[in-house]
Amino acid sequence: MQTEPTTALDALRDGTTSLGIELGSTRIKAVLVDDDGTPIASGNAAWENELRDGFWTYSLDAVHEGLQRAYASLADDCERQWGARPQRIGAIGVSGMMHGYLAFDADGSLLVPFRTWRNATTARAAELLTAELGVRMPLRWSASHLLQAVLDDEEHVGRLAAITTLAGYVHRLLGGAPVLGPDDASGMFPLAPSGTEYDAELLAAFDALAARHGAEGLRIADLLPQVRTAGDDAGSLSDAGARLLDATGALQAGAALCPPEGDAGTGMVATGALAPGTGNVSVGTSIFAMIVLDAVPTGEPLDADIVATPGGKPSAMVHCDNGTAELGAWAGLFGQFAAAAGVTLAPDEVFAAMLGGSAGGSVDELVAYGFISGEHAIHLPQGRPLVARRAGADLTLAGFAKAQLLGAFGALRLGMQQLTDTGVRLDELVAHGGVFRTPGAAQPLLAATLDTPVRVTPSAGEGGAWGMALLARYRLDRIRGDERALEDWLLDRGGIDPGTVEQPDARLVEECAAYHERWQAALPLARLAPDVLA
Structure with a gap:
């Protein structure tokens, strides 16, 4: 409006x-x-x-x-x-x-x-x-x-x-x-x-x-x-x-x-995700998801934080210390490369070039860990960013960018799976953060990673x-x-645009699941890195 x-x-x-x-x-x-x-x-x-x-x-x-x-x-x-x-x-x-x-x-x-x-x-x-x-x-x-x-x-x-x-x-x-x-x-x-x-x-x-x-x-x-x-x-x-x-x-x-x-809380307000069964995901230096609950689950403590909406309703928060900061570092490097080649690109243009084809990239022989700091969600006390691939595997820009995005969503996927396994209802997530300014990149990958419809609004950034x-x-x-x-x-605020919803694509869901299995299997690399890169 x-x-x-x-x-x-x-x-x-x-x-x-x-x-x-x-x-x-x-x-x-x-x-x-x-x-x-x-x-x-x-x-x-x-x-x-x-x-x-x-x-x-x-x-x-x-x-x-x-x-x-x-x-x-x-x-x-x-x-x-x-x-x-x-x-x-x-x-x-x-x-x-x-x-x-x-x-x-x-x-x-x-x-x-x-x-x-x-x-x-x-x-x-x-x-x-x-x-x-x-x-x-x-x-x-x-x-x-x-x-x-x-x-x-x-x-x-x-x-x-x-x-x-x-x-x-x-x-x-x-x-x-x-x-x-x-x-x-x-x-x-x-x-x-x-x-x-x-x-x-x-x-x-x-x-x-x-x-x-x-x-x-x-x-x-x-x-x-x-x-x-x-x-x-x-x-x-x-x-x-x-x-x-x-x-x-x-x-x-x-x-x-x-x-x-x-x-x-401000993300919940900006996305209008304040009713039970709704939630939002903020993707930035850190990543967190907020799911509004029908009631606080009883029994064993959830592997999620119980917080509240600004109105006081209970919410489950899955918080990951690391988000897309490493992706931003790579974008900075590609921006420097462009400048060295005589091409001046704005940051959003660099991200668009880097992420534009990521949804179709292949990550069959590639894993990425954007751990700038430690990651409490997987009990990692210190972080070192890593990219690993099998020798001889093709390295493409689309596959590299896709691996970075999926790697950023890895710890979030683990936390969200624990929530849904305990019966927490989740009908839709609204995503926000600068990475969603590039259309067709992070949104479908997040929907496939979490196997949940993901909405992105024009105010996502x-x-x-x-x-x-x-x-x-x-x-x-x-x-x-x-x-x-x-x-x-x-509901009466004219500045809120409902945005667009990305349904999980069955092929991408399967591909993302396979990637994250490899990502978890290769986590010993991330645990060893701080010892050898002190």
């Missing part, structure tokens, strides 16, 4: 726009929407994590600078398109990479560098918590990071006053209350069945476990942000927050802030920040008296 210039200008002048900001692994993205939820401007800023003292991290300076660059890019886009820069905004929402560990003292000072979801240093804590609490506790969850700091007798534990996620931190910078939406909160600590608060029994069990390991005075409930569901009050943009976003000083304070969320902008818009409508549930409210 195209927004008429007068509509966009009116929204900008009246201050009724809504802004979504998402801090992803490689980009900070900002999207501004009008009253209907249709994007009218966007901006972004690139950034990269760094390995410091054994931990993957981003500095807080990089967070602040990245926010300003992303917002400045959005304001420039507004001026180019509509001849005006935002001065007032109706509502703002912040999303970020889920999980991880940001720890602060009583003065608000950061105690240790931000530990991102990518760190796999919490294996012992996660194992103890899973056994003690009786629910699956992933390595990347904030509670696992906290207990590991206790186990390692880290000095900062005694000075802790608050822990939060990246989205929660930025939300506070903007003037927000110490809260998180259900999706992001559920990546810190398990929620109660209501989806609106942490599980009190499990909180007590955590405290008891921490006490047995020397942290007798620790009360995790005192450290966690409060849970607020979509549409709830989460504060308003302060003067300092406005100056942080807009270094020019043009942006005024006062915008309503909605509960900050994780990037999984930019879904997260737009999903957060929709949550901000929902907060604004709630202030105006709209009490509809989020999934009902989304």
